[in-house]
Amino acid sequence: MSRVVKLAVIPGDGIGREVVAQAERVLDAVTADGDVAFEKTRFSLGAGRYLETGDTLTDDDLAAIRSHDAILLGAVGGTPGDPRLKDANIERGMLLKLRFELDHYVNLRPSKLFAGAPGPLASPGEIDFVVVREGTEGPYVGNGGSIRKGTPHEIANETSVNTAFGIERVVRYAFELAGRRRNKLTLVHKTNVLVHSGAIWQRIVEQVASEHPDVVVDYLHVDAATIFLVTDPSRFDVIVTDNLFGDILTDLAGAVTGGIGLAASGNINPDGTFPSMFEPVHGSAPDIAGQEKADPTAAILSVALLLDHLGLRDEAARVQRAVEADIADRSTPRSTSEAGDAIIARLQA
Amino acid sequence: MSRVVKLAVIPGDGIGREVVAQAERVLDAVTADGDVAFEKTRFSLGAGRYLETGDTLTDDDLAAIRSHDAILLGAVGGTPGDPRLKDANIERGMLLKLRFELDHYVNLRPSKLFAGAPGPLASPGEIDFVVVREGTEGPYVGNGGSIRKGTPHEIANETSVNTAFGIERVVRYAFELAGRRRNKLTLVHKTNVLVHSGAIWQRIVEQVASEHPDVVVDYLHVDAATIFLVTDPSRFDVIVTDNLFGDILTDLAGAVTGGIGLAASGNINPDGTFPSMFEPVHGSAPDIAGQEKADPTAAILSVALLLDHLGLRDEAARVQRAVEADIADRSTPRSTSEAGDAIIARLQA
Ligand SMILES: CC(C)[C@H](C(=O)O)[C@@H](O)C(=O)O
Numbered sequence: 001m002s003r004v005v006k007l008a009v010i011p012g013d014g015i016g017r018e019v020v021a022q023a024e025r026v027l028d029a030v031t032a033d034g035d036v037a038f039e040k041t042r043f044s045l046g047a048g049r050y051l052e053t054g055d056t057l058t059d060d061d062l063a064a065i066r067s068h069d070a071i072l073l074g075a076v077g078g079t080p081g082d083p084r085l086k087d088a089n090i091e092r093g094m095l096l097k098l099r100f101e102l103d104h105y106v107n108l109r110p111s112k113l114f115a116g117a118p119g120p121l122a123s124p125g126e127i128d129f130v131v132v133r134e135g136t137e138g139p140y141v142g143n144g145g146s147i148r149k150g151t152p153h154e155i156a157n158e159t160s161v162n163t164a165f166g167i168e169r170v171v172r173y174a175f176e177l178a179g180r181r182r183n184k185l186t187l188v189h190k191t192n193v194l195v196h197s198g199a200i201w202q203r204i205v206e207q208v209a210s211e212h213p214d215v216v217v218d219y220l221h222v223d224a225a226t227i228f229l230v231t232d233p234s235r236f237d238v239i240v241t242d243n244l245f246g247d248i249l250t251d252l253a254g255a256v257t258g259g260i261g262l263a264a265s266g267n268i269n270p271d272g273t274f275p276s277m278f279e280p281v282h283g284s285a286p287d288i289a290g291q292e293k294a295d296p297t298a299a300i301l302s303v304a305l306l307l308d309h310l311g312l313r314d315e316a317a318r319v320q321r322a323v324e325a326d327i328a329d330r331s332t333p334r335s336t337s338e339a340g341d342a343i344i345a346r347l348q349a
Numbered sequence: 350m351s352r353v354v355k356l357a358v359i360p361g362d363g364i365g366r367e368v369v370a371q372a373e374r375v376l377d378a379v380t381a382d383g384d385v386a387f388e389k390t391r392f393s394l395g396a397g398r399y400l401e402t403g404d405t406l407t408d409d410d411l412a413a414i415r416s417h418d419a420i421l422l423g424a425v426g427g428t429p430g431d432p433r434l435k436d437a438n439i440e441r442g443m444l445l446k447l448r449f450e451l452d453h454y455v456n457l458r459p460s461k462l463f464a465g466a467p468g469p470l471a472s473p474g475e476i477d478f479v480v481v482r483e484g485t486e487g488p489y490v491g492n493g494g495s496i497r498k499g500t501p502h503e504i505a506n507e508t509s510v511n512t513a514f515g516i517e518r519v520v521r522y523a524f525e526l527a528g529r530r531r532n533k534l535t536l537v538h539k540t541n542v543l544v545h546s547g548a549i550w551q552r553i554v555e556q557v558a559s560e561h562p563d564v565v566v567d568y569l570h571v572d573a574a575t576i577f578l579v580t581d582p583s584r585f586d587v588i589v590t591d592n593l594f595g596d597i598l599t600d601l602a603g604a605v606t607g608g609i610g611l612a613a614s615g616n617i618n619p620d621g622t623f624p625s626m627f628e629p630v631h632g633s634a635p636d637i638a639g640q641e642k643a644d645p646t647a648a649i650l651s652v653a654l655l656l657d658h659l660g661l662r663d664e665a666a667r668v669q670r671a672v673e674a675d676i677a678d679r680s681t682p683r684s685t686s687e688a689g690d691a692i693i694a695r696l697q698a
C-alpha cells in the first residue's frame with residue numbers, strides 16, 4: 001500500500017446510518033484491489049448524540065475530524081417536533097458548523113438525469129449540469145438577532161454577508177469547472193432586488209469572466225432559474241450561486257432528476273487546508289428510518305465524488321458507471337442493502 | 350351609475366402595454382352593463398419613462414396614483430444590458446416602491462392548473478393553491494450596503510428585516526383565506542438556517558393558529574417546498590411565506606401550472622388605506638415586445654382579482670369562467686388581441 005487515506009465517517013441520524021453503511025461497502029469494494037488504503041474513524045454526531053450527551057459538535061470532535069483527509073457524512077436531524085430537540089439546532093450546530101469551520105467554500109452539486117431514472121417532467125430532455133453553491137457566507141452566516149422578542153413589537157433581522165474574497169474563490173472554481181465541461185456558466189442571484197449582494201456577485205463574475213473568454217456567461221434571477229429548471233433544464237451547464245439560492249436550486253434540481261434519493265454533493269475545501277466532506281443532499285428522513293427503505297444511491301454517488309476529489313478517478317468512474325447501470329435497470333422495490341448489493345455486483349462484473 | 354371606481358392604469362414597458370390593452374377591453378366588456386363606472390387614468394411609468402425623463406416614480410406620480418381606488422399594472426423593465434439603464438433600478442425604484450409606499454402587505458398569487466393548460470409535469474394532479482407572500486419586508490427592504498466597494502476587500506451586506514407587526518397581519522390574512530378554502534395552511538421558510546427570521550415567523554404562525562383550530566398547519570423548508578411543487582403540488586392549499594421565498598415559489602408555481610403567461614397577482618392593502626395593485630406575475634419580455642405575441646391571460650386574470658377585490662364578485666367570476674373556457678379550448682396560435690377577442694366573445698356568450 002503506497003497511500004493511506006484517513007476517512008472520517010459520520011453516519012448521523014435516521015436513514016443516514018443505513019445509506020452510509022452501503023456507501024462504505026461500495027467504497028471498500030472499489031478500493032479493495034488498489035494501492036490506497038482507507039483508514040476509517042467513525043464519529044457519532046447528530047440528534048442521537050445530542051440526546052445522549054447534549055453535545056452537537058465539540059472542539060474535540062472538530063479537532064479530531066480536522067485531522068482526517070476527507071469526510072463521508074450520511075444525514076443529521078431528529079424527528080421534527082421532538083420536544084427534546086427544541087433548543088438544539090443540529091443543522092447549524094453541527095452540519096453548518098463543519099462546513100464553515102472546514103472552510104467548505106465550494107458546495108458542489110451535480111445534477112444529471114440518468115437513463116431510466118424516474119422524474120416528474122413530461123419531456124425533461126438531457127439534464128446534465130452542476131451547481132457550484134457558495135458554502136461559507138451569504139444569508140447562511142447566522143448574523144442576526146431579534147429585539148423585543150416574543151412581543152408584538154419584535155423585530156428580527158438576518159444579515160447576508162458577501163465578500164469579494166469569498167465570492168471570487170468560488171467563482172474561479174466555477175469558471176474552471178465550466179472550462180472542463182461545456183463552457184457555459186450561469187450566475188443565479190436576485191440582483192434587481194438584493195442590490196448590494198447582487199452587485200458584488202455580478203462584478204466578480206464579470207471580472208473573472210474576462211480571464212475565461214471561452215466560457216459563455218449567462219445571468220438569471222433566482223425566480224426565473226426555477227422556471228427554467230422545470231421547463232428547459234438542458235440549458236444549464238454550470239450554475240454558480242450563493243448559499244441560499246444554491247440550497248433551493250439543488251433541491252429542485254434533485255427533484256427534476258429523479259428525486260433527492262439520487263442527489264450527491266461535495267462540500268469542498270479546494271485549497272486542501274481542511275478535509276472535504278461528501279454527503280447525499282437528502283436528510284435523515286426519520287419517518288422511514290430503521291426500515292431499510294432508503295435508497296442509498298445518493299450516498300454511493302457521494303463516494304464517487306469523494307474518490308474523484310482524492311484523485312482516484314478510475315475508481316470514481318467505476319462507481320459512477322455501476323450506479324448508472326443500476327438505475328437503468330431497476331425493477332422491483334429493494335431494501336437499502338439489496339440496493340447496495342446490486343451496485344456492488346455491477347462494480348465487480 | 351351608483352358607483353365610480355377610479356382606476357390607475359400603468360401599462361409599463363414591453364409586452365406590459367400589449368397585455369394591459371386586452372385586460373382593459375375585458376374590464377370594459379364585463380362592466381359595460383353594470384352600475385359601476387371605471388374612471389381610468391393612465392400613468393406612463395417604467396423604463397420607457399425613465400429613458401425619456403430620468404424619472405422612475407416621482408412624488409407627484411405617487412400622490413396621483415394614491416388618489417385612485419385601484420391600480421392595474423402591466424409589467425416594467427427595459428432590455429437587459431441596455432447601457433442607458435445601467436444606473437436605473439426600475440424594479441426597486443418603481444415596482445417595489447409602489448408596493449412599499451402603498452403598503453401592499455399581501456402579495457396574493459393563486460396557482461391553479463386549468464383544464465387544458467399545458468404544463469411541464471407528467472402527472473400534475475389537481476393543482477389549486479394560493480401563495481400569500483408578504484410584500485413589505487423581509488430581504489426586500491433594501492437595507493444593505495457595501496464597504497471597500499470594487500476592491501478585493503469589498504464586503505456587501507444585505508439585511509432581512511422581519512417584524513411581528515408585519516408578519517402577524519399577513520399571517521392573519523392567510524389563515525382567514527385558508528378558512529374560506531380547504532383549511533390547510535403551509536408556512537414556508539428556512540427556520541433551520543435563518544434562525545432569527547425563521548423563529549419570528551414560526552412563533553406568529555403558531556400564535557395565530559391557536560385562533561383557527563379548524564385550519565391544519567404544516568411547515569416546509571423552502572428547499573423542500575420546491576420539491577413538492579413539482580412532485581406533489583396537490584398537497585398545497587394556502588402557502589404563507591416571506592417576500593423572497595414567495596417570489597421564488599410563485600414563479601415555480603406559475604411554471605408548473607402552465608407558465609407565467611397564465612399567472613395573475615394582487616398586491617393588496619387589505620386595510621383599504623391605499624389602492625391595491627393587480628398585475629401579471631410575468632415581466633415585460635422585451636424580446637417579444639411589440640409583436641403581439643404575448644399571452645394576455647395573466648393580465649386578464651389580474652382583472653378578475655381586481656374585480657373580486659372591489660367586491661364585484663359576479664364580474665370576477667364571469668372573467669374567470671371566460672378565461673377557463675378559453676384555456677380549455679385553445680388551438681391555433683393567436684395574437685395578443687385575438688386572445689383578447691376570444692375571451693371577450695366567451696364573456697358575451
Ligand atoms: C440541513 C440544511 C442546513 C442544509 C442546507 O440548508 O444547506 C440542507 O438543506 C442542504 O442543502 O444540505
Ligand SMILES: CC(C)[C@H](C(=O)O)[C@@H](O)C(=O)O
Nearest residue numbers: 192193223440441444596630
Ligand atoms: C421584478 C421583481 C422586482 C419582482 C419581485 O421580485 O417581486 C417580480 O419578480 C415579481 O415576482 O413580481
